[in-house]
Amino acid sequence: QVRLVESGGGLVKAGGSLRLSCAASGFTFSDYYMTWIRQAPGKGLEWLSYISSGDSTTYYADSVRGRFTTSRDNAKNSLYLQMNSLRAEDTAVYYCATFSSSGWCFDYWGQGTLVTVSS
Amino acid sequence: QSALTQPASVSGSPGESITISCTGTSSDIGTYNLVSWYQHHPGKAPKLMIYEGSKRPSGVSNRFSGSKSGNTASLTISGLQAEDEADYYCCSYTGSSTLIFGGGTKLTVL
Numbered sequence: 001q002v003r004l005v006e007s008g009g010g011l012v013k014a015g016g017s018l019r020l021s022c023a024a025s026g027f028t029f030s031d032y033y034m035t036w037i038r039q040a041p042g043k044g045l046e047w048l049s050y051i052s053s054g055d056s057t058t059y060y061a062d063s064v065r066g067r068f069t070t071s072r073d074n075a076k077n078s079l080y081l082q083m084n085s086l087r088a089e090d091t092a093v094y095y096c097a098t099f100s101s102s103g104w105c106f107d108y109w110g111q112g113t114l115v116t117v118s119s
Numbered sequence: 120q121s122a123l124t125q126p127a128s129v130s131g132s133p134g135e136s137i138t139i140s141c142t143g144t145s146s147d148i149g150t151y152n153l154v155s156w157y158q159h160h161p162g163k164a165p166k167l168m169i170y171e172g173s174k175r176p177s178g179v180s181n182r183f184s185g186s187k188s189g190n191t192a193s194l195t196i197s198g199l200q201a202e203d204e205a206d207y208y209c210c211s212y213t214g215s216s217t218l219i220f221g222g223g224t225k226l227t228v229l
Binding site: 047 | 155157212223
């Protein structure tokens, strides 16, 4: 079955950087678009980014464009989120998910990893 | 772009039906039938319940249904059960290769 496991979260100071990983299994990773979504404490879900399956084209929400970079390694069945210039408002649980580019929806989700940015 | 608008909370008794609304604009929900709905039990992975406005993924109960009218999408849950108590989020394509979520609705089963 589809399994997505995020890792790399933790405590970081404002202005710092962090790289999240998402290990995928149970499906042909290279065939799927992938996405990152976050949830700040007490807040709703926020879509951040997605990456295509073929040429790894990326799209970003305005809130993270220029600071966050999504990439993938199909040989390792892994998705990454490089987060730079972190701010207190980036504190959240970060989820990776599979993304259906036809239905524009998120089929399967991981359990998330917590990122805390201290000011 | 502002988040889609959902009621903060709804409630219902077991066996009843409830509807959660999700209001956007003519630039997102009003133009594209690409609204999805997610069930989120805190501490667990969110789950896709409805996509393309009204389609159910395999394995999702037919008690869950979706619809759209103008700039507003809706999720209806019939025959409420205790396990339906969760947070529900709508999400829409925005027409510029980006997506936007609603603020979320907490469903309480009385």
